[in-house]
Amino acid sequence: MLLTRFVLALALASATLSAVASPDTGRSALHDYRVVTVAEGLVRPWSIAFLPNGDLLVTEKSGQLRVIRDGQLLEDAVSGLPAVHDVGQGGLLDVVPHPDWEENGWIYLSYARPLADDASTTAVVRGRLDGLSWVDQEEVFEARSRGRGHYGSRLAFDAEDYLFITVGDRQAAAEGDLEAHPAQDLSNHHGVVLRLNEDGSVPEDNPFVDDDDALPEIWSFGHRNPQGLVVDPATGEVWITEHGPQGGDELNRVEPAKNYGWPVVGYGVHYGSGKAIHEGTLREGMENPVKVWVPSTGVSGLALYDGEAFPHWRGHFLAGGLSGQRIDLIGLDDGKVVREEILLRGQGRVRDVRVGPDGFVYVAIDHRDGEGTPILRLEPVPRAPLD
Amino acid sequence: MLLTRFVLALALASATLSAVASPDTGRSALHDYRVVTVAEGLVRPWSIAFLPNGDLLVTEKSGQLRVIRDGQLLEDAVSGLPAVHDVGQGGLLDVVPHPDWEENGWIYLSYARPLADDASTTAVVRGRLDGLSWVDQEEVFEARSRGRGHYGSRLAFDAEDYLFITVGDRQAAAEGDLEAHPAQDLSNHHGVVLRLNEDGSVPEDNPFVDDDDALPEIWSFGHRNPQGLVVDPATGEVWITEHGPQGGDELNRVEPAKNYGWPVVGYGVHYGSGKAIHEGTLREGMENPVKVWVPSTGVSGLALYDGEAFPHWRGHFLAGGLSGQRIDLIGLDDGKVVREEILLRGQGRVRDVRVGPDGFVYVAIDHRDGEGTPILRLEPVPRAPLD
Numbered sequence: 001m002l003l004t005r006f007v008l009a010l011a012l013a014s015a016t017l018s019a020v021a022s023p024d025t026g027r028s029a030l031h032d033y034r035v036v037t038v039a040e041g042l043v044r045p046w047s048i049a050f051l052p053n054g055d056l057l058v059t060e061k062s063g064q065l066r067v068i069r070d071g072q073l074l075e076d077a078v079s080g081l082p083a084v085h086d087v088g089q090g091g092l093l094d095v096v097p098h099p100d101w102e103e104n105g106w107i108y109l110s111y112a113r114p115l116a117d118d119a120s121t122t123a124v125v126r127g128r129l130d131g132l133s134w135v136d137q138e139e140v141f142e143a144r145s146r147g148r149g150h151y152g153s154r155l156a157f158d159a160e161d162y163l164f165i166t167v168g169d170r171q172a173a174a175e176g177d178l179e180a181h182p183a184q185d186l187s188n189h190h191g192v193v194l195r196l197n198e199d200g201s202v203p204e205d206n207p208f209v210d211d212d213d214a215l216p217e218i219w220s221f222g223h224r225n226p227q228g229l230v231v232d233p234a235t236g237e238v239w240i241t242e243h244g245p246q247g248g249d250e251l252n253r254v255e256p257a258k259n260y261g262w263p264v265v266g267y268g269v270h271y272g273s274g275k276a277i278h279e280g281t282l283r284e285g286m287e288n289p290v291k292v293w294v295p296s297t298g299v300s301g302l303a304l305y306d307g308e309a310f311p312h313w314r315g316h317f318l319a320g321g322l323s324g325q326r327i328d329l330i331g332l333d334d335g336k337v338v339r340e341e342i343l344l345r346g347q348g349r350v351r352d353v354r355v356g357p358d359g360f361v362y363v364a365i366d367h368r369d370g371e372g373t374p375i376l377r378l379e380p381v382p383r384a385p386l387d
Numbered sequence: 388m389l390l391t392r393f394v395l396a397l398a399l400a401s402a403t404l405s406a407v408a409s410p411d412t413g414r415s416a417l418h419d420y421r422v423v424t425v426a427e428g429l430v431r432p433w434s435i436a437f438l439p440n441g442d443l444l445v446t447e448k449s450g451q452l453r454v455i456r457d458g459q460l461l462e463d464a465v466s467g468l469p470a471v472h473d474v475g476q477g478g479l480l481d482v483v484p485h486p487d488w489e490e491n492g493w494i495y496l497s498y499a500r501p502l503a504d505d506a507s508t509t510a511v512v513r514g515r516l517d518g519l520s521w522v523d524q525e526e527v528f529e530a531r532s533r534g535r536g537h538y539g540s541r542l543a544f545d546a547e548d549y550l551f552i553t554v555g556d557r558q559a560a561a562e563g564d565l566e567a568h569p570a571q572d573l574s575n576h577h578g579v580v581l582r583l584n585e586d587g588s589v590p591e592d593n594p595f596v597d598d599d600d601a602l603p604e605i606w607s608f609g610h611r612n613p614q615g616l617v618v619d620p621a622t623g624e625v626w627i628t629e630h631g632p633q634g635g636d637e638l639n640r641v642e643p644a645k646n647y648g649w650p651v652v653g654y655g656v657h658y659g660s661g662k663a664i665h666e667g668t669l670r671e672g673m674e675n676p677v678k679v680w681v682p683s684t685g686v687s688g689l690a691l692y693d694g695e696a697f698p699h700w701r702g703h704f705l706a707g708g709l710s711g712q713r714i715d716l717i718g719l720d721d722g723k724v725v726r727e728e729i730l731l732r733g734q735g736r737v738r739d740v741r742v743g744p745d746g747f748v749y750v751a752i753d754h755r756d757g758e759g760t761p762i763l764r765l766e767p768v769p770r771a772p773l774d
Contacts, residue, residue: 029414029728030773247654247668247679265661267634267681274652274669281634282661292634292681294654312773338732341416345725385770386417386699 025381028329028341030312033378035344038362039073041372042066045364047301048354048375049095052102056356058364058375059109061091067132068375080134085112085120089149096155098126098198105129106198108140110153110165119146122153122167122189124200140200143167143189144215145182150243152192154229154301158236162203165194166240168225174245174263174270174277183222183262186214191262193226193240193254195219207257222260222286223252228302228319228353241299241319242289246271249299250289251319251330261286268296291337297324300366301352307359309380318343318361320350327353327363348373412768415716415728417699420765422731425749426460428759429453432751434688435741435762436482439489443743445751445762446496448478454519455762467521472499472507476536483542485513485585492516493585495527497540497552506533509540509554509576511587527587530554530576531602532569537630539579541616541688545623549590552581552604553627555612561632561650561657561664570609570649573601578649580613580627580641582606594644609647609673610639615689615706615740628686628706629676633658636686637676638706638717648673655683678724684711688739694746696767705730705748707737714740714750735760 026033044061051057056068063084064077084092090112098106105128113123122145127137140163147170154166169183169191178184183191186208194217197203208214219238228241242250242260248268252260265283269276281288293299300320305313316339317330325346331339344350344363351366361378413420431448438444443455450471451464471479477499485493492515500510509532514524527550534557541553556570556578565571570578573595581604584590595601606625615628629637629647635655639647652670656663668675680686687707692700703726704717712733718726731737731750738753748765 027416029416269667269669273667275667276663276665278663280656280660280662282656294679294681337729339729341728342724342726383770383772 026343026378027386028343029339030383031310032381032383033310033343033361034381035347036377036379038071038375038377039068040374041073042364042375043370043372044091044366044368045351045373045375046092046366047094047352048362048364049097049107050354050356051097052357056362056375057095057107059092059095061093062086063092063111065092065095065109065134074132076132078129078132078134081109082111082123082125082137083114085114087112087120089151090120093151093153094155096157099157099161108155108163110151110155112151112153113142115146121146122151122165124155124165138199141165141194141196141217145170145189147171147190150225152223152226154226154240156229156231156238157198158231158238159233161198163196163198164219164229164231164238165196166223166226166229167192167194168243169223169262178264178277178279181263183224184259184264186211186218186221189215189217191221191223191225192218193220193223193229193238195256219256220254220258220260222262222264224248224262224266227300230302230304230317232304233306239302239304239317241302243299244268244292244296245277246274247292247294247296249293249296251291251299251317252287252289253335255287259286260289267292267294290332290335291330293321293324293328297321297326297328298349300350301354301364303353303355303361305355305361307355309359310361310378318353318355320353320363322349322351322366325349327361344376344378347376413730413765414773415730416726417770418697419768419770420697420730420748421768422734423764423766425458425762425764426455427761428460429751429762430757430759431478431753431755432738432760432762433479433753434481434739435749435751436484436494437741437744438484439744443749443762444482444494446479446482448480449473450479450498452479452482452496452521461519463519465516465519465521468496469498469510469512469524470501472501474499474507476538477507480538480540481542483544486544486548495542495550497538497542499538499540500529502533508533509538509552511542511550511552525586528552528581528583528604532557532576534558534577537612539610539613541613541627543616543618543625544585545618545625546620548585550583550585551606551616551618551625552583553610553613553616554579554581555630556610556649565651565664565666568650570611571646571651573598573605573608576602576604578608578610578612579605580607580610580616580625606643607641607645607647609649609651611635611649611653614687617689617691617704619691620693626689626691626704628689630686631655631679631683632664633661634679634681634683636680636683638678638686638704639674639676640722642674646673647676654679654681677719677722678717680708680711680715684708684713684715685736687737688741688751690740690742690748692742692748694742696746697748705740705742707740707750709736709738709753712736714748731763731765734763
């Protein structure tokens with residue numbers, strides 16, 4: 001049954017490759033593509049995950065975990081999920097399967113967990129699916145950080161099964177004494193990338209485990225709101241897109257123990273007023289981004305293309321944009337941007353971008369008005385001369 | 388003779404279009420191209436101009452005006468040019484023919500004019516070529532601004548034969564009371580775009596002609612160092628690329644009487660220290676750029692593609708970058724960037740980009756070490772599937 005589905009998928013992929021470019025063909029320097037609707041009627045989808053059994057999982061911010069099976073969005077959502085704080089940017093957020101899902105069945109969810117006094121924090125649990133029931137739930141992580149939005153919440157495993165988690169700065173005010181901002185304070189989980197063992201325990205070789213003034217989960221700090229996260233399977237490098245202030249969205253390579261500067265140094269200004277935030281962009285001991293978007297594109301989900309369907313995109317980033325309603329294809333050489341293209345422009349606010357096992361690029365469209373939105377995918381079409 | 392050369396050019400263009408993509412083919416979303424060397428051994432070229440007789444003129448910063456005729460760089464430079472202040476960013480800078488050159492023979496030059504006390508200013512003259520002699524020189528403009536670099540100096544005619552000139556802020560310090568910076572003061576020519584009649588007189592409908600506190604040549608102000616300038620022949624819109632502070636290069640549409648904010652608001656920080664310059668990016672009455680480059684690409688010459696050889700690039704900007712060693716292809720829709728690609732990366736510091744009458748894209752490469760550099764051009768090759 002699984003094999004049949006896989007063969008069918010291959011056949012569909014081959015059919016796609018021989019398709020003729022239509023007037024709706026998207027053009028890029030190295031590949032042309034067409035946009036196909038995978039499913040419709042998702043309400044504020046936040047993340048897409050692929051299970052080795054062929055199912056696609058989609059989180060909806062309101063707290064629903066949806067399943068797309070054999071190309072159909074199942075009517076029923078998964079039952080038994082934890083309660084989420086579906087307010088503002090909060091809700092059910094990321095979903096990723098354990099790399100050894102076929103052996104252990106673990107699925108990891110991040111979400112805005114409701115606390116007392118109408119507050120919330122970023123939390124991660126894992127559980128298993130029994131049909132459409134969420135079972136065996138275990139606690140993985142709860143952030144020591146409270147506030148309004150900026151949950152971060154992206155999850156990614158590296159090749160050694162370490163789990164990376166982003167946590168935003170919870171919208172702590174970036175005013176006054178910037179060095180006293182919680183994102184510059186290692187005794188909390190505001191504005192951090194974290195590294196955990198798969199069960200939520202702290203790896204012994206984490207960079208701050210011997211620092212009594214730092215929480216041991218911390219991998220890097222000084223972030224605002226990392227909304228995209230990938231671990232390069234080839235190099236182990238950890239990359240994030242960071243939803244910044246106005247004109248300050250960033251792509252960063254995050255290395256252990258390093259300080260990415262928010263809000264002391266960085267790009268962008270306060271949304272609305274346009275007033276300066278930072279003392280500048282450079283300070284000894286604070287890292288600079290690889291790329292900044294001006295104007296902001298509202299960076300969201302991030303993928304590193306490693307599929308077969310678009311072979312010349314391998315090694316390139318695909319960075320979603322909410323307000324920009326687009327995906328940026330970004331190629332680096334020696335840490336510098338050498339290729340940069342805008343894909344899928346104007347098809348809606350891009351919340352998540354993932355590469356499927358078929359090598360197609362899957363995209364979650366998220367409209368704030370709560371209308372149903374699609375999951376789309378980009379499929380290759382032959383590159384041909386234009387009329 | 389002229390007709391023969393034109394027919395030959397057409398034949399060459401057709402041959403190019405049937406060429407096969409080589410391993411050195413550059414890829415872009417809408418066209419592939421190859422890079423051809425037009426001439427070699429230019430020393431610090433700054434600008435390229437096309438005469439209707441088929442000659443290419445190239446300025447060299449040291450004060451030489453060179454001629455490329457029938458594909459050969461003539462050994463002798465044009466004699467009789469004005470003395471230039473070849474120090475730092477100064478020298479012989481832009482060259483453009485009058486739109487009616489075939490009738491009147493006028494060629495316009497901008498340059499750093501030496502003043503007393505080792506100072507200099509931005510000046511524009513026009514003259515004619517008699518063989519390789521510069522004759523009939525007339526004064527067109529001398530800026531009321533003194534200082535070190537940031538000459539601006541780009542020239543462009545619109546469809547009504549008005550001459551636009553950019554003048555940089557002459558590196559006046561952007562510190563302390565930013566509103567008192569000379570680029571915010573209309574009684575001088577620091578950091579301005581100017582509009583003149585072809586003889587240098589002031590058009591009666593210039594935006595500040597009735598303002599006793601403003602110089603009447605001024606079209607727009609609050610600029611830092613506009614190094615690229617085009618007038619869209621279709622719309623009459625005036626566009627500049629502005630070499631900004633670190634992380635603050637800009638693309639701007641400049642409208643009459645408007646203030647582009649330098650140094651009160653804007654992007655980027657002081658080169659070197661990375662310290663903030665601006666109060667922010669927004670202030671009532673100050674305009675925001677269409678695009679900002681972060682990191683800076685060192686914007687230089689700007690073209691608006693209107694040729695036939697790359698038909699799908701029509702209406703796109705081609706923005707040269709010095710430190711970035713590249714050309715950015717930029718497409719706008721309703722004032723927003725919808726296409727953005729990096730062309731010709733890594734072939735040297737791009738000082739000028741121009742579209743030839745053959746529709747090829749001509750590029751001046753400028754290396755600060757004073758070694759000879761080429762004029763290159765991009766020619767189309769068929770867009771084909773990749774291996």
